[in-house]
Amino acid sequence: MADAKVIPFDDDRSRGSAAQRPPRRRSAGSRRNGTESPLVREVQPLPSRPPAQDDVPVTGEEEPPEEARDDSGPGGLERRVAGGLAFLRRRLTGDYEVDDFGYDEELTDQVLMSLLRPVYEKYFRVEVKGVENIPAKGGALIVANHSGTIPMDGLMMQVAVHDHHPDDRHLRLLAADLVFMLPVVNELARKLGHTLACAEDAERLLAKGELVGVMPEGFKGIGKPFSERYKLQRFGRGGFVSTALRQGAPIIPCSIVGAEEIYPMIGNAKTLARVLGFPYFPLTPTFPWLGPLGAIPLPTKWTIQFGEPIRTDGYPPEAADDPMLMFNLTDQVREQIQHTLYKLLVQRRSVFF
Amino acid sequence: MHWAVITAQQRPARLAVHGDSAEYEGGRKALILGKVVLVTGVARQLGGRYVRRIQRDPQVDRVIAVDAIPPEHHLGGADFIQADLRQPTIARVLAETAADTVVHLDVTATALGSGSRTSVKETNVIGTMQLLGACQKSPTVKRLVVKSSTNVYGSAPRDPAVFTETTSAKSLPSGGFAKDTVEVEGYVRGFARRRPDVAVCVLRFANILGPTAETPLASYFSLPALPTVLGYDPRLQFVHEDDVIEVLRIASHEPARGTLNSGTFNIAGDGVLLLSQCARRLGRPTVPLLLPAVTWAGSLVRTLGMTDFSPEQIRLLTHGRVVATTQMRETLGFQPKYTTAETFADFARSRGPGLLPPEAVAGAVDRIAALPFAGGHLPTQSAN
Numbered sequence: 001m002a003d004a005k006v007i008p009f010d011d012d013r014s015r016g017s018a019a020q021r022p023p024r025r026r027s028a029g030s031r032r033n034g035t036e037s038p039l040v041r042e043v044q045p046l047p048s049r050p051p052a053q054d055d056v057p058v059t060g061e062e063e064p065p066e067e068a069r070d071d072s073g074p075g076g077l078e079r080r081v082a083g084g085l086a087f088l089r090r091r092l093t094g095d096y097e098v099d100d101f102g103y104d105e106e107l108t109d110q111v112l113m114s115l116l117r118p119v120y121e122k123y124f125r126v127e128v129k130g131v132e133n134i135p136a137k138g139g140a141l142i143v144a145n146h147s148g149t150i151p152m153d154g155l156m157m158q159v160a161v162h163d164h165h166p167d168d169r170h171l172r173l174l175a176a177d178l179v180f181m182l183p184v185v186n187e188l189a190r191k192l193g194h195t196l197a198c199a200e201d202a203e204r205l206l207a208k209g210e211l212v213g214v215m216p217e218g219f220k221g222i223g224k225p226f227s228e229r230y231k232l233q234r235f236g237r238g239g240f241v242s243t244a245l246r247q248g249a250p251i252i253p254c255s256i257v258g259a260e261e262i263y264p265m266i267g268n269a270k271t272l273a274r275v276l277g278f279p280y281f282p283l284t285p286t287f288p289w290l291g292p293l294g295a296i297p298l299p300t301k302w303t304i305q306f307g308e309p310i311r312t313d314g315y316p317p318e319a320a321d322d323p324m325l326m327f328n329l330t331d332q333v334r335e336q337i338q339h340t341l342y343k344l345l346v347q348r349r350s351v352f353f
Numbered sequence: 354m355h356w357a358v359i360t361a362q363q364r365p366a367r368l369a370v371h372g373d374s375a376e377y378e379g380g381r382k383a384l385i386l387g388k389v390v391l392v393t394g395v396a397r398q399l400g401g402r403y404v405r406r407i408q409r410d411p412q413v414d415r416v417i418a419v420d421a422i423p424p425e426h427h428l429g430g431a432d433f434i435q436a437d438l439r440q441p442t443i444a445r446v447l448a449e450t451a452a453d454t455v456v457h458l459d460v461t462a463t464a465l466g467s468g469s470r471t472s473v474k475e476t477n478v479i480g481t482m483q484l485l486g487a488c489q490k491s492p493t494v495k496r497l498v499v500k501s502s503t504n505v506y507g508s509a510p511r512d513p514a515v516f517t518e519t520t521s522a523k524s525l526p527s528g529g530f531a532k533d534t535v536e537v538e539g540y541v542r543g544f545a546r547r548r549p550d551v552a553v554c555v556l557r558f559a560n561i562l563g564p565t566a567e568t569p570l571a572s573y574f575s576l577p578a579l580p581t582v583l584g585y586d587p588r589l590q591f592v593h594e595d596d597v598i599e600v601l602r603i604a605s606h607e608p609a610r611g612t613l614n615s616g617t618f619n620i621a622g623d624g625v626l627l628l629s630q631c632a633r634r635l636g637r638p639t640v641p642l643l644l645p646a647v648t649w650a651g652s653l654v655r656t657l658g659m660t661d662f663s664p665e666q667i668r669l670l671t672h673g674r675v676v677a678t679t680q681m682r683e684t685l686g687f688q689p690k691y692t693t694a695e696t697f698a699d700f701a702r703s704r705g706p707g708l709l710p711p712e713a714v715a716g717a718v719d720r721i722a723a724l725p726f727a728g729g730h731l732p733t734q735s736a737n
Binding site: 081082085086088089091092093094095096097098099100101102104177180181182183184185186187190191195196198200201204 | 510511512513514515517520582583584585586588624625626627629630631632633634644672673675677694711714715718719721722
């Protein structure tokens with residue numbers, strides 16, 4: 001298991017500049033394989049190759065129809081299979097690393113992101129703006145609005161940062177405790193790099209120089225009725241601001257348009273929610289009336305806009321305990337997100353296109 | 354038995370717990386010359402190893418090893434005194450030997466041999482109370498080291514991902530060893546308040562593994578197939594027994610320059626392993642079960658007395674637990690030799706291959722890779 005310890009995960013050297021971005025998105029997986037696995041070490045680095053061959057077949061269920069890609073040639077196919085097998089070998093022998101939070105970078109990059117990407121690209125056709133506002137390195141706190149009954153917006157934001165940021169940054173989302181109580185969901189959330197939304201975890205991640213994503217509206221935002229769409233709810237107690245202040249991390253407001261309409265929540269079965277232990281139980285025009293079919297989200301067109309960073313490093317250390325400053329900063333972040341939301345809504349042609 | 358021979362040749366008469374005033378002479382002299390270390394829980398492998406190791410330190414003059422039952426392993430040149438910690442005899446032992454350093458290792462999750470949970474709990478809690486009472490009366494005690502466990506933090510979904518020494522558990526352990534450690538630490542804190550002149554060091558060890566470790570987790574990993582909780586992949590942290598001995602040594606001596614060895618410290622190897630990773634590295638298949646089934650099966654085997662698969666053990670294997678070791682590095686000045694992964698590798702080597710040895714799995718994948726494949730089909734196994 002020695003060779004996996006030297007996986008150059010976050011290195012910038014093998015990674016291209018911003019000009020190479022579109023191919024990287026699909027090639028990240030196999031390029032990593034190319035640099036780390038002994039089976040494919042002798043091959044050329046992938047940036048020089050055409051992008052189409054780079055799709056790594058990671059698991060059986062998403063194995064691409066390889067015969068259809070005749071432009072890759074037999075060499076590319078072999079390399080891809082070798083990369084896939086090296087990946088499989090590492091996974092099956094437990095020869096990979098996770099961080100203290102359980103974030104499995106390899107699995108996220110090669111499997112989970114490629115599962116989310118079709119939803120992101122084809123279903124919601126997410127348009128990303130202002131990704132340059134996310135700093136290239138160091139801790140930063142992305143604060144976004146929350147909506148859509150099911151936290152799809154967080155996942156899409158994670159794909160947006162992963163696929164569009166030129167410095168290959170990974171978004172570490174802060175999730176509600178409910179996420180970590182549900183079986184399977186908690187396992188996937190940890191492997192995707194999410195952790196519990198508490199000051200300790202957020203500070204630890206920011207201190208490590210990670211990019212942290214938080215949705216301070218919480219259940220109030222995600223479970224609000226359809227009639228209140230795009231109206232920001234209260235931003236908790238503003239704990240995210242004091243966390244950012246303590247670490248001197250910039251706050252990047254993020255506005256997500258499109259997530260509100262995926263499940264138009266027209267009712268809330270409160271009794272059922274209480275019985276199941278959920279904060280709300282959504283009733284939409286299709287759910288639960290059409291059964292599982294009603295759980296398919298509406299294919300809305302999304303826009304994710306990252307705003308100008310709000311710097312927090314100019315404040316003295318005791319500022320984190322100043323409630324007035326907390327409220328002001330919280331309001332500033334909230335208003336900036338709300339304004340951007342309105343602007344994006346005006347620009348939007350239709351909900352679905 | 355080894356201990357009998359050794360004690361007989363060293364100080365034969367003094368060891369009978371009778372309390373002659375003349376016997377104090379040896380203790381006094383030792384105090385001037387060097388340290389007298391009293392160690393509890395020496396009948397266990399860990400205690401035995403520590404006793405053998407601490408005698409080699411030049412500043413240690415004498416080691417007194419205490420346990421309720423005679424150890425099966427030898428204790429080097431240490432003096433063994435058979436005393437049940439739950440009885441007040443420990444106070445006389447402490448007074449007669451004039452120990453200045455007390456290392457309390459008799460805080461354990463499982464009984465040695467055929468003890469019941471009740472007796473383990475009594476030894477942990479009542480034993481600690483008796484020992485602390487004895488320490489409080491003793492004018493010679495200058496340093497107390499207590500072995501605790503990261504169990505004190507519990508494991509719950511509402512907990513932060515990484516515990517620091519100051520994190521308070523969201524849900525206090527309701528019973529079992531975890532509750533014992535919480536209570537033991539409570540008494541130790543009380544003692545530290547009443548005797549501020551005594552340097553008190555509480556070491557919260559993560560799961561101790563190693564070739565000879567006898568912990569519940571070690572016996573869990575020795576099962577041919579590992580029952581796991583469906584839909585949960587806990588993060589685990591291990592500490593190697595060699596590192597345990599070393600950190601206990603650091604804690605029982607005067608602190609080195611620039612470090613402080615009184616207080617509470619988390620002790621764990623670097624890094625984290627997921628349970629699924631452990632199973633794969635160990636080469637043992639996992640049997641995912643629904644959480645209620647695991648709880649039920651756990652209570653069943655407990656009732657049958659087959660193994661102590663306790664509720665806190667199940668919680669650990671559901672939600673996992675990771676602690677921060679910044680204090681250990683920066684304040685205590687201890688760098689573990691083994692990371693979590695290395696500790697586990699050393700443990701896996703000592704246990705022999707499981708049903709699915711990683712080498713065989715890797716070999717199988719390599720053979721597939723070596724096949725002259727037609728159509729480029731990959732094995733359709735799930736990677737996770």
